[in-house]
Amino acid sequence: MQIKKILNRDEIKEIEKIIEKNYGCKLNLKNLFLTGDEKIWIAGENVSTEFFSSVRNCYRIGIYFGKLKRNYKIKLSMEGATIVGKKAKRNVAIVDDKEAREFAEGNCIHKFECIDCEKNNFVIVKRNDDTIGVGILREGYIENLIPKARRMR
């Protein structure tokens, strides 16, 4: 796995700030690193990312957290959203069971309740305390960002 940068404490703080700005919650993240395509990855606290990146045919370290966007935002992966979603206070869309299924299947949804959402911004879609995924709030609907391979089949 080609690591571009293992993030130091200050750089992780920057990521936490982006998340706080977008989702209104403070996180204490550890062991983050970037790959060339501006993807952010997170590994367990005892995993030495530097060591493993040099191991022959190392294919993956930890899990994909999200992608850093130029506009000071992060497009969270489903698992990234699950980590953030537990504490998120804004840019959250609450859905019922039926809409949750629609969304998990990869469709846009039209019936939801917004908690402090900004238009054209990323929102975390939740059913009660469950994180269903990430989308973008558009005029009257949420655009679905769940990748095909991760959708409910």
Add this chain to the structure above:
Amino acid sequence: MLPDYEKFFISPEWKSIRVNTLKIDKEDLLQKIDFEVKQIEWYEHGLWAKGEISKTLEYYMGYYHIQEAGSMIPPLFLPLEEDKKSVVIDACAAPGSKTTQMAMMMENKGVIIANDVNIKRIRALVHNVQKAGAMNVVITNQDARRFDLNSQADYVLLDAPCTASGKIAKIESIVKKWNYARIKAMARKQKKLVEGAYKVLKKDGIMVYSTCSIEPEENEEVIDFAVKNFNLEPEKFKIKGLKTRNGIKKWNGKEYEGADKCVRVWPQDNQTEGFFICRLRKY
């Protein structure tokens, strides 16, 4: 072939799932799901499940993993819950049922090097590790007979490729593929894999060797080879509530060392697939 082998097929009505405690507690999951479940007597995070289990939101969210009950046994032979910060090598890991189970036993602490030689199967491993939220996993794509990892592990799980004859009660095609030459070739490979796994295991470390085959050549004979060629000592191990039997001591004129410490899980005893497991300590 047995003329009436259809009689031995296990009813496919009840499947099994493992609660992914990295994401949810069992009690919370039970509140959310609406299919029928029963506790697997010998594993607190395992449930028998009946109904539609693969098209639920809870499955989509990674709250549980659909895993054959027998496949939940080998990781339990490693003391990972007591030794969370250890280094574990899962030598033949794809598609990752046991990797993700071990990650939850370790609560995402320590590190699991999940390796597989087959790149196509690695993709499934990546998917399952990501979905489980198993952050302590590093995935490598190497031939476990010739590991090049620059590290040694406290524990190695060698869930070896096998002829899968233990699945015979569930998957009919296994019956059709069964032949002795295949078994012998597989056994040769398994012995080489044991050697590879031995080299990356620390002294005093534990290796668990498992297969879902019932053939002695792929099981007791491999352990006999391990004990005679390496500093490996088989250890007795028991899981409360799981009906097991000892390994087969004599087969086709051969006598196997260490067989009395091996564990056989027969399909008819616990309604699982057949499994063979042996825990070996490096001295």
